[in-house]
Amino acid sequence: xxxxxxxxxxxxxxxxxxxxxxxxxxxxxxxxxxxxxxxxxxxxxxxxxxxxxxxxxxxxxxxxxxxxxxxxxxxxxxxxxxxxxxxxxxxxxxxxxxxxxxxxxxxxxxxxxxxxxxxxxxxxxxxxxxxxxxxxxxxxxxxxxxxxxxxxxxxxxxxxxxxxxxxxxxxxxxxxxxxxxxxxxx
Numbered sequence: 001x002x003x004x005x006x007x008x009x010x011x012x013x014x015x016x017x018x019x020x021x022x023x024x025x026x027x028x029x030x031x032x033x034x035x036x037x038x039x040x041x042x043x044x045x046x047x048x049x050x051x052x053x054x055x056x057x058x059x060x061x062x063x064x065x066x067x068x069x070x071x072x073x074x075x076x077x078x079x080x081x082x083x084x085x086x087x088x089x090x091x092x093x094x095x096x097x098x099x100x101x102x103x104x105x106x107x108x109x110x111x112x113x114x115x116x117x118x119x120x121x122x123x124x125x126x127x128x129x130x131x132x133x134x135x136x137x138x139x140x141x142x143x144x145x146x147x148x149x150x151x152x153x154x155x156x157x158x159x160x161x162x163x164x165x166x167x168x169x170x171x172x173x174x175x176x177x178x179x180x181x182x183x184x185x186x
Contacts, residue, residue: 011100013066020063020105023055024112027138031119035131045134052138059109059145064152067101072148086152109149113142 011017031048038044065071069089077083089097116139123132 011098011104013098013101016063016066017101017104019058020067021108023051023058024108027051027055028112028115028119031134031138041130044131048134049137052141055112056141056145060148063105064145064149067098067105068149068153069097070149070152072152074148084148084151088152109142109146113139113146116142 027048030051031044034040034044034047060072071087073085075083075085116135120132120135120139123129123135
């Protein structure tokens with residue numbers, strides 16, 4: 001008997017996915033391993049924060065745009081107010097995004113923040129305020145991406161909803177027009 005083959009969707013952007021995960025894993029691994037085996041706080045602080053900053057930049061400017069079609073930034077207007085700006089693909093392009101890429105993107109940004117929170121709790125329990133500073137910086141960068149992309153995703157969902165409603169209206173209008181034209185021989 002032949003078993004039905006399950007066709008699974010592959011990652012559409014494997015290199016982007018790799019770098020999306022790589023800097024997160026590198027920052028966490030470096031922090032954990034060096035805080036256990038090397039007691040040089042300065043080296044741990046500089047390298048860990050550098051890796052977390054690279055992760056922040058890659059997620060915000062590259063993988064967010066490529067994997068989920070979203071981009072965000074924050075500007076200060078003329079009156080000194082902070083203004084969030086969101087950019088997303090059109091509804092049709094967003095609907096065609098790779099599900100595996102999207103899944104990897106969202107799970108890793110949330111798991112990364114959770115890992116930094118857990119490491120922060122450990123630093124509190126061990127009463128290591130200096131290591132709590134490292135964790136705080138990394139957690140802040142991670143949560144900033146979560147907030148930015150979550151707000152951007154809500155904006156994108158509105159765009160998808162508008163696209164679907166527009167498409168439905170256009171289909172109905174076209175159908176009615178065609179029916180009227182055929183009924184009256186126009």
